[in-house]
Each structure stands twice: as structure tokens, then as C-alpha cells.
Amino acid sequence: MxxxxxxxxxxxxxxxxxxxxxxxxxxxxxxxxxxxxxxxxxxxxxxxxxxxxxxxxxxxxxxxxxxxxxxxxxxxxxxxxxxxxxxxxxxxxxxxxMASFPLFPYCNRIRDARFEFDGRTIDLGGDGNGYAHALHGHAWRRPWRVGTRTASSVELHFEHVPDSEKRGDWPFHYRASQRIELLGDALHVTLAAQNLSEGTMPFGMGHHPYYPRTSNTVITAHVDEMWHADAHVLPTHLGPHGAVDALMRGMSADAFDLDNNFSGWTRSATIAWPDEARSVTMTADAPFDHLVVFAPANDVQLCVEPVTNTTDCFNANEDDGARERSGYRVLQPGEAISAGLNWKPQRD
Structure with a gap:
């Protein structure tokens, strides 16, 4: 999606x-x-x-x-x-x-910047996002505090305290962190969050990496189905698509006009530049069970993104199982979540 x-x-x-x-x-x-x-x-x-x-x-x-x-x-x-x-x-x-940025407290879009949760309407319009459909949460648009650091690692911290006087503010109190480190030539990022609210909080997280894109860039990943999208880049249905099989074989970044979520991801994806004899493989821990591929036609941009939830998951229908398929998640008061992402370069 x-x-x-x-x-x-x-x-x-x-x-x-x-x-x-x-x-x-x-x-x-x-x-x-x-x-x-x-x-x-x-x-x-x-x-x-x-x-x-x-x-x-x-x-x-x-x-x-x-x-x-x-x-x-x-x-x-x-x-x-x-x-x-x-x-x-x-x-x-x-x-x-940037090269990549963190996604908290949800990934991708929320239709019309609003959803229903725990008997109330959560309206995120006017929080400064600038998009008709709220995008990627808010932590990516705020400064983070630097914590412990070494020559090869750094910890970053972010805390959101809701402001009831601010229109469209995320109404839940939470803390997030990133541990970013080099292990040899590999990049490892641990994302973590904790719900500090007195009640439950809907939640999702991810990272948003952009990759160099050339006419020979190839993406390989195992996925089961693709979320088809409407003109607003919002989900319509989950089903087959030519990109699913193409990704399994190794898909050219120019093969389709994509900005879609994929389900059934096995949490490994390789971006390769065969003419340069090099590649980088991204792997992820659960619950990064969803993959976004942004490979628009006639463009130099390419994103292959690990996320815990698909687009607009907070508005997914509970009765038909769409919530479960979309990665809908709720954190209990005080509940914490942590998971890792890795990028491993390879030169032939």
C-alpha cells in the first residue's frame, strides 16, 4: 500500500x-x-x-x-x-x-487523518503533517535527543507528551528510542517504544530507507500478496500482482510503477546493483512482517521499507479479518516493544 x-x-x-x-x-x-x-x-x-x-x-x-x-x-x-x-x-x-528515517507511532497513511479508537474519534488533522491523509506519525518531524554513544554506536531518544490544546496532536503519551550501530560493515538498528499512557494506545513502527537507484537495480524478496491501492495511495484489497512473482525471482526497480504494501514477507530483502557487483541485504525481526516497495516509474527514488503495519491499518475492518492482516496493534499501559533491523553489504 x-x-x-x-x-x-x-x-x-x-x-x-x-x-x-x-x-x-x-x-x-x-x-x-x-x-x-x-x-x-x-x-x-x-x-x-x-x-x-x-x-x-x-x-x-x-x-x-x-x-x-x-x-x-x-x-x-x-x-x-x-x-x-x-x-x-x-x-x-x-x-x-535523508537516507532513512524512523516511523513512530504508526507507518504509512491514515485516511483523512482520523480513525476510531476505544469509543472516540482520533483526529490528527492540523498537527503540522501537511498531508490530507496523516503520514508516518510525527517522530520523523521532531528532533531526537542523543544518548549514549561510542565510536560505532549511538542511542537516540524521543518522548511524546500529548498537548490537549494543540489541534491534531497524537493523544497518547509514549517513549521511543533507536540504537544505531555499525557491526563491522553491517548496520543494525533497534527500534523500541513504550506506552506511557494510562490507557491503551494503537501503535506501529518502521524505518524508511531510500536506496541508490540505477537502470540495473534489482530487488529480491519473498512476499505472498500485494495490497492494491486507490488514487490516494490507500488500500483497496489484498491480492495477487505481477510484482509478487517478480520479487521472488529478482525484480527490476523499473518493472512496475509501485507504491504498495506487501504481506507475507519473510523479513529479508536484497537490493542489488549487478553491474556494480554489489548488493545489500536487509533483514528484520518480528513484528516487521510487512514490506513497502516504492519504485515509481520514471523516477530516481527507491524505497524498500520494513514496517509493522500496512497503510491505514487503524481504519481496517475488524469483522472481516482485515485488522489482523494489516498488522493492527495495541499497546497496553506500560507495555514496551522492541525489534531489530539489519543491513548487510556484499561486494562480489
Missing amino acids: ASNARPTTSQPPTPIQTTMREASIHPSATDPATDLRIDDPSLVVLSSGDTTLVVAPEVGGSIAAYFDVVREHTSQRVLHWLRPATRAALAACDPLR
């Missing part, structure tokens, strides 16, 4: 020079993908061997870049495993132009 509002640009960034923060991380390298400077004091830079991860806590707790520097004789080149942010994106505090 369609999940995302996206930047409208369809042109790749202009090739320029990236200056690395410290010689102990990496010396300067020519990077044709971004002008990001990792000496920006608002960023947290993690390193492990030749791998660097750049985190932007103030931009929705986002990841700004994840890359390797490959040394070749007297030169070196940068291999991005996620699409990197630019200085302009950081200056604009735009999570949609």
Missing part, C-alpha cells in the same frame, strides 16, 4: 567533493552522490573500519548516509548503501531527503 510522500526531484545530485570529518575516519574522497560534509557539528558520525554512518538527530532522528570507502591503488571511491542526504536537505531539516 502506498505509503509515502516523496520529494519531486527526478534529477540525480550534481557530482562534487565530500570532505570527511577526521583523518581517523576517512581521508577526503571524491563522492559523486552528495555534497554532504560530515564535519557538521549537528551530525553524529560512526565508523567501523572503512564503513561510515552519519546520523542526523535533529532531522527526525534520521540516518543521513551509510557508505564504504573503497581504496584502489592510489585512489579511493565511495560506495553508498543508502541514498545519501545533501547539505541542502540537512539545512532544510527535510527527513524525506
Whole structure:
């Protein structure tokens, strides 16, 4: 099911020079993908061997870049495993132009920014989201606090205290965290949340990674069915689609015009660039049982997103089993949830 509002640009960034923060991380390298400077004091830079991860806590707790520097004789080149942010994106505090950002306290859209819960209408219109159908929760649009950090890991924290005077505010008190770390060249992210409200709270979480997209990019994943969507990118029905079989075999990012949720995901997906002899495999813990693939036609964007719930799950019909199929979840007072995501690069 369609999940995302996206930047409208369809042109790749202009090739320029990236200056690395410290010689102990990496010396300067020519990077044709971004002008990001990792000496920006608002960023947290993690390193492990030749791998660097750049985190932007103030931009929705986002990841700004994840890359390797490959040394070749007297030169070196940068291999991005996620699409990197630019200085302009950081200056604009735009999570949609980061490499990836967290999704709390729900993923994807909510129809008309409202739903019924526990006998009352939850109206999220006017919370600053800017979309007719509330999108991705709110934590991605707020700064996160930096906690414990090491050379290769950082903990980020976010707490939402509802404001009854603020129109459209999420009316539940909760705490969320991310532990982001490099384990060798692999990226590991643990997402966690706890309901601090006196009553129950509907809930979902995920991460929103963008990948480099070329004419040869291939996505491989095992899924069972696809949520078909209407013109508002909201679910209509769950059923077969050519992309289901194509993903099993290895689907070109250009094969379909996609912005859809997939069910029956086995929690592993590989994004490969065969002409570059490299790939990255994303794996997830339960309950990240749903996958979003955003691969629009004639565009440079590509997202393959692990999520706990499908689009508009809070409005799913309880009687016909749609809630169960959509990942609808409720946290009890004080209940906590935690699950991990991993990205493992491979160079042939």
C-alpha cells in the first residue's frame, strides 16, 4: 500500500567533493552522490573500519548516509548503501531527503487523518503533517535527543507528551528510542517504544530507507500478496500482482510503477546493483512482517521499507479479518516493544 510522500526531484545530485570529518575516519574522497560534509557539528558520525554512518538527530532522528570507502591503488571511491542526504536537505531539516528515517507511532497513511479508537474519534488533522491523509506519525518531524554513544554506536531518544490544546496532536503519551550501530560493515538498528499512557494506545513502527537507484537495480524478496491501492495511495484489497512473482525471482526497480504494501514477507530483502557487483541485504525481526516497495516509474527514488503495519491499518475492518492482516496493534499501559533491523553489504 502506498505509503509515502516523496520529494519531486527526478534529477540525480550534481557530482562534487565530500570532505570527511577526521583523518581517523576517512581521508577526503571524491563522492559523486552528495555534497554532504560530515564535519557538521549537528551530525553524529560512526565508523567501523572503512564503513561510515552519519546520523542526523535533529532531522527526525534520521540516518543521513551509510557508505564504504573503497581504496584502489592510489585512489579511493565511495560506495553508498543508502541514498545519501545533501547539505541542502540537512539545512532544510527535510527527513524525506535523508537516507532513512524512523516511523513512530504508526507507518504509512491514515485516511483523512482520523480513525476510531476505544469509543472516540482520533483526529490528527492540523498537527503540522501537511498531508490530507496523516503520514508516518510525527517522530520523523521532531528532533531526537542523543544518548549514549561510542565510536560505532549511538542511542537516540524521543518522548511524546500529548498537548490537549494543540489541534491534531497524537493523544497518547509514549517513549521511543533507536540504537544505531555499525557491526563491522553491517548496520543494525533497534527500534523500541513504550506506552506511557494510562490507557491503551494503537501503535506501529518502521524505518524508511531510500536506496541508490540505477537502470540495473534489482530487488529480491519473498512476499505472498500485494495490497492494491486507490488514487490516494490507500488500500483497496489484498491480492495477487505481477510484482509478487517478480520479487521472488529478482525484480527490476523499473518493472512496475509501485507504491504498495506487501504481506507475507519473510523479513529479508536484497537490493542489488549487478553491474556494480554489489548488493545489500536487509533483514528484520518480528513484528516487521510487512514490506513497502516504492519504485515509481520514471523516477530516481527507491524505497524498500520494513514496517509493522500496512497503510491505514487503524481504519481496517475488524469483522472481516482485515485488522489482523494489516498488522493492527495495541499497546497496553506500560507495555514496551522492541525489534531489530539489519543491513548487510556484499561486494562480489
